[in-house]
Amino acid sequence: MKVFWDQAQQAHAPEFFLQKGKVRKNFEIPARADALIDACTDMRLEIIDPPEIDLLTLRQVHTPDYLGFLRDGPRAWAALPDPGDEVVANIHPTPEMMANGARRSSTIIGQVGWYTADAACPITLETFPAAVRAAAGAIAAADEAAVGRHAYALARPPGHHAYAARAGGHCYLNNAALAAERLRMQGAARVAILDIDSHHGNGTQGIFWDRDDVFFASIHGDPNRYYPWYVGHAGERGAGAGIGCNLNMPLLQGADDEMWLAAIGSALAAITAHRVDALVISLGFDASCDEPLGFLDVSADGFARAGAAIRKLNRPCAVVQEGGYNVDVIGGLLIKFLGGLG
Numbered sequence: 001m002k003v004f005w006d007q008a009q010q011a012h013a014p015e016f017f018l019q020k021g022k023v024r025k026n027f028e029i030p031a032r033a034d035a036l037i038d039a040c041t042d043m044r045l046e047i048i049d050p051p052e053i054d055l056l057t058l059r060q061v062h063t064p065d066y067l068g069f070l071r072d073g074p075r076a077w078a079a080l081p082d083p084g085d086e087v088v089a090n091i092h093p094t095p096e097m098m099a100n101g102a103r104r105s106s107t108i109i110g111q112v113g114w115y116t117a118d119a120a121c122p123i124t125l126e127t128f129p130a131a132v133r134a135a136a137g138a139i140a141a142a143d144e145a146a147v148g149r150h151a152y153a154l155a156r157p158p159g160h161h162a163y164a165a166r167a168g169g170h171c172y173l174n175n176a177a178l179a180a181e182r183l184r185m186q187g188a189a190r191v192a193i194l195d196i197d198s199h200h201g202n203g204t205q206g207i208f209w210d211r212d213d214v215f216f217a218s219i220h221g222d223p224n225r226y227y228p229w230y231v232g233h234a235g236e237r238g239a240g241a242g243i244g245c246n247l248n249m250p251l252l253q254g255a256d257d258e259m260w261l262a263a264i265g266s267a268l269a270a271i272t273a274h275r276v277d278a279l280v281i282s283l284g285f286d287a288s289c290d291e292p293l294g295f296l297d298v299s300a301d302g303f304a305r306a307g308a309a310i311r312k313l314n315r316p317c318a319v320v321q322e323g324g325y326n327v328d329v330i331g332g333l334l335i336k337f338l339g340g341l342g
C-alpha cells in the first residue's frame with residue numbers, strides 16, 4: 001500500500017485554540033504526523049511525495065473566492081495594524097444577517113468571519129501550501145483506488161469539517177471530498193465516503209448534500225453534546241437527488257467497540273446497497289478510549305476490526321487521515337486499522 005505524504009505539510013503549525021473561553025495550545029500539531037509517518041515506516045510501507053495539483057483541481061470542491069481567501073488572507077491580515085500571529089475570526093455573519101441580505105466584506109476582518117465556521121481553524125501564510133499538499137495526497141490516493149489498490153493519504157491538516165467555502169475544526173480543504181470527486185472523474189459511477197472520525201463530517205455532508213453519486217456515511221459522537229454541535233443528527237438524509245444518500249449514525253457518549261462496530265456494520269450495509277465502485281475512508285483516531293478530549297470508548301482492537309469489516313466490502317479504498325490527537329497512541333492505531341484493511 002502506498003502512503004502519500006509531503007514533509008512540507010509540517011510547515012502548518014497553528015498555535016491558537018479556544019476552549020470554554022480559555023485560549024489553549026492547538027491540538028492539531030506536527031507531532032501527530034510524525035507519529036503516523038513513523039508507524040508507516042515501521043510497517044515498511046512505500047512513502048511517496050504526491051504529484052503537484054493545480055487550483056482547478058481544488059475547484060472541483062471549493063469556490064474560487066474561498067481559495068483566494070485561504071491563499072491571500074494571511075498577507076492582508078499581516079498588513080493590519082497590530083495583528084495577531086494567526087488569522088482568527090472575531091465575528092461571523094449570523095442567520096439573521098444572512099436572511100437580511102448579508103454580503104461578503106471586502107476587508108480581511110469581515111472575510112475571516114465569512115469563510116470560517118469557528119475559532120479552531122487559525123490560518124497562517126504556511127496553511128494554504130500545506131493544505132494543498134495534503135489534498136494532493138488524497139487525490140493521489142484516489143488515483144490508486146481508481147486502479148483497484150488501497151492507498152493511504154497522511155492528510156495533515158485534515159479536511160472533513162471544511163465546506164466548499166468555509167474552514168472549520170482544524171480543516172481548510174476537504175481532502176476526502178476531493179478524493180471522491182477524483183474517483184468520479186476517473187470513471188467510478190458511484191463512490192461512498194465512510195467517515196469514522198469521532199466528530200461528524202459536517203463539511204463533507206454539506207458538499208454532497210444534494211447528490212446521489214457520492215454516498216456519505218458518518219459514525220460519530222452525538223452532536224447535541226459534541227462538536228460540531230448543530231448537525232450530524234440521524235434525521236439529516238440529504239436533499240433533492242441526494243435524499244437517502246446521507247447517513248448519520250450518532251452514538252452516545254462512552255459508546256464502546258461493540259456499539260461503534262455495529263454502526264460501522266450498518267453503514268457498510270447501506271454502502272453495499274448503494275452499489276459503489278470505490279470507497280473513501282475519512283479515518284480519525286479520536287474515537288479511541290485514549291483520546292484526550294474523547295467522547296467514544298473504542299479500543300485498539302476495535303480499529304483493527306473496523307479495518308477488517310471494511311475489507312469485506314471488497315472495494316478499493318482511498319484512506320484519508322482526519323483527526324486523532326493523542327500522539328502516543330495514533331501510530332499504533334494506524335497499524336491496527338491498516339492491518340485489518342489488508
Ligand SMILES: [Zn+2]
Nearest residue numbers: 197199286323
Ligand atoms: Zn475528529
